[in-house]
Amino acid sequence: MYGIAKNKNGWWYVVGGKVQFGYTGLANYANENGWWYIQNGKVNFNFTGIAGNKNGTWYVKNGKVQFGYTGRVTYRGKKYYVKNGKVK
Numbered sequence: 001m002y003g004i005a006k007n008k009n010g011w012w013y014v015v016g017g018k019v020q021f022g023y024t025g026l027a028n029y030a031n032e033n034g035w036w037y038i039q040n041g042k043v044n045f046n047f048t049g050i051a052g053n054k055n056g057t058w059y060v061k062n063g064k065v066q067f068g069y070t071g072r073v074t075y076r077g078k079k080y081y082v083k084n085g086k087v088k
Contacts, residue, residue: 004029011043026053035065
């Protein structure tokens with residue numbers, strides 16, 4: 001089992017009942033709640049930018065993949081075109 005779980009210290013990426021402190025990337029939280037940017041095992045709600053996972057490269061705002069966004073994004077000086085949250 002894997003996913004995101006909450007405790008008094010925040011939201012964490014968990015696999016097999018253990019927090020994955022070494023993981024940085026995207027993970028989902030029960031699909032209906034979206035995909036989130038994980039940094040060192042913890043959801044980073046302050047992250048806005050471009051991040052990837054095995055499903056592609058995505059636009060993230062306030063830690064959450066923006067599946068409803070289509071348009072242009074500049075991140076770290078590079079311009080990206082995004083359609084439905086995915087970088088094209």
